[in-house]
Amino acid sequence: MKADHYLDAIGLSCPMPIVKTRNAMKEAETGEILEVKTTDKGAKADLTAWAKSGGHELLEQTEDEGVFTFFIRKG
Amino acid sequence: MTNRTAIIASNGGIFDAYKVFNIATAAAASEHEVAIFFTFEGLNLIHREASQQLPLPEGKEHFAEGFRQANVPAIPELIGMAQELGVQFIACQMTMDVMGLAETDFVDGISVGGAVTFLEFAKEADVTLTF
Numbered sequence: 001m002k003a004d005h006y007l008d009a010i011g012l013s014c015p016m017p018i019v020k021t022r023n024a025m026k027e028a029e030t031g032e033i034l035e036v037k038t039t040d041k042g043a044k045a046d047l048t049a050w051a052k053s054g055g056h057e058l059l060e061q062t063e064d065e066g067v068f069t070f071f072i073r074k075g
Numbered sequence: 076m077t078n079r080t081a082i083i084a085s086n087g088g089i090f091d092a093y094k095v096f097n098i099a100t101a102a103a104a105s106e107h108e109v110a111i112f113f114t115f116e117g118l119n120l121i122h123r124e125a126s127q128q129l130p131l132p133e134g135k136e137h138f139a140e141g142f143r144q145a146n147v148p149a150i151p152e153l154i155g156m157a158q159e160l161g162v163q164f165i166a167c168q169m170t171m172d173v174m175g176l177a178e179t180d181f182v183d184g185i186s187v188g189g190a191v192t193f194l195e196f197a198k199e200a201d202v203t204l205t206f
Contacts (some may be wrong), residue, residue, distance in 0.1 A: 013147050014097060015100045018100075021104075022105070
C-alpha cells in the first residue's frame with residue numbers, strides 16, 4: 001500500500017506512538033494515508049482504538065518480526 | 076463534541092507520574108480536553124526539581140532497569156509533551172500554602188487554583204480519574 005506520510009515509531013513505548021501518530025496526522029490532509037511502524041505491542045490495540053475515536057480509517061495492519069505496520073486514512 | 080478528561084494527581088512517586096502523564100497525554104492525543112489537579116504529594120509531579128528525580132516505591136527500586144529497557148520517556152519529557160498537547164496543570168493552592176510552595180517552584184505554564192476550579196472543569200467531564 002502506498003502512503004502519503006510515514007512515521008517511524010520503532011522502539012518507542014506508550015504513550016509515544018499515539019502522541020507521534022496524532023502529531024503526524026495533524027500534518028496530513030483528509031483522505032491522505034499515514035503509514036506508522038511501531039514495535040510497541042500495546043499500540044496494536046491502541047492505534048486501532050485511536051483511529052476509531054478520531055474518525056480515521058484503519059486500512060491495513062500487518063506484523064513482521066515484531067514490527068507492526070499500520071495504514072490509516074485521515075477522516 | 077470534544078471529550079473532556081479530568082484527573083486528580085495526589086501521589087508523588089514515579090509510578091504515579093507515569094500513570095498520570097501517560098493517561099493525560101494519550102487522552103490529549105485523542106483530542107480530549109484534559110486538566111490535571113495536583114494536590115498533596117501529587118505536587119511533586121510538577122515541581123521543578125522533584126519531578127526530575129521522582130522516587131520508586133520502597134522495595135521496587137529494581138524497576139529502574141525496566142524503565143530504561145522499555146525505553147519509556149523521562150518524566151520531564153512527558154510533562155513537556157502534555158503541555159504541548161494542551162493539557163492544563165492546576166496546582167492546589169491550599170496544599171501549596173501548607174507545604175510553603177510558590178508558583179515559581181513549579182514548571183512553567185501551570186495555573187494555581189482551588190478545589191472549585193477543578194470541579195468546574197470536572198463537572199462536564201466524560202472521564203474522571205484519580206491517582
